[in-house]
Amino acid sequence: MPFRPNPDCPACNGFGFLSVRDGNRTRAAPCRAAGCLVDSVRHSMGGEAVHQSFDNFKRVKGTEKSLKHARALASGEADFVFLLIYGPTGGGKSHLCNSIVKQVSERGLQVRTIMAADLFAQLKEAMKDHRTDALLRGFKEVYFLAIDDYGVEYNSEWELAKFDELMTSRYAMGLPTVVITNKDLSYLPERVLSRFHDRVMSRMCHNDAADYRETKR
Secondary structure, three states: OOOOOOOOOOOOOOOOEEEEEEOOEEEEEEOOOOOOHHHHHHHHHOHHHHHOOOOOOOOOOOOHHHHHHHHHHHHOOOOOOEEEEEOOOOOOHHHHHHHHHHHHHHOOOOEEEEEHHHHHHHHHHHHHHOOHHHHHHHHHHOOEEEEEEEOHHHOOHHHHHHHHHHHHHHHHHOOOEEEEEOOOHHHOOHHHHHHHHOOOOEEEEEOOOOOHHHHOO
16 A cells, blocks of 8 residues: 555644755655654565665675665666666665665655565456556556566566556656566566666666675674
8 A cells, every 4th residue: 555644643734744944945854753654654664674774784795786776766866767676585685675765755755665466466456346557557656666576477468568557657757666676687578678778767786695684694
């Protein structure tokens, strides 16, 4: 589900954001009152993801390029909007994904993160009452989208068509999009990779770190 503010929040009156001074300018900041927008983000991310950030990311050999591009996109300083991070399991890719989402949220921007399996499961479930198009529209239009754990198991013709529709729409609108996969590029269909081949709008990073989880112990 999308992140939701508390409609009865006394701090932001249900809007989800507050106006705060930042030097000589005013910016919108997500509401941190109990039960409001920031709590909603934390609940949606769940588990270990709540505590993952760029600050506690372990910079091991093989993560340099993906970390650089992830931080640039999350901070709004990147000269690209599509980012694909790929490599073997355990290399810290999901940590980077969660770090991106956290920083984008803290900047007060609309962001949504979802596992690929959950994305396709929700789209299929929505077919029962003809909500697939409306649900997919939400993923197309959210400002920042991060899709974690995309794999070759989602390569049925229907899944490829929906994923292609989603990526084509976001590419056309120039909306920031991150895709994380444990597969090598040689295993991914060209329809999935096509938007990431554009060196003007996209970057592809091979995260070839050793098992990142072992280094955190």
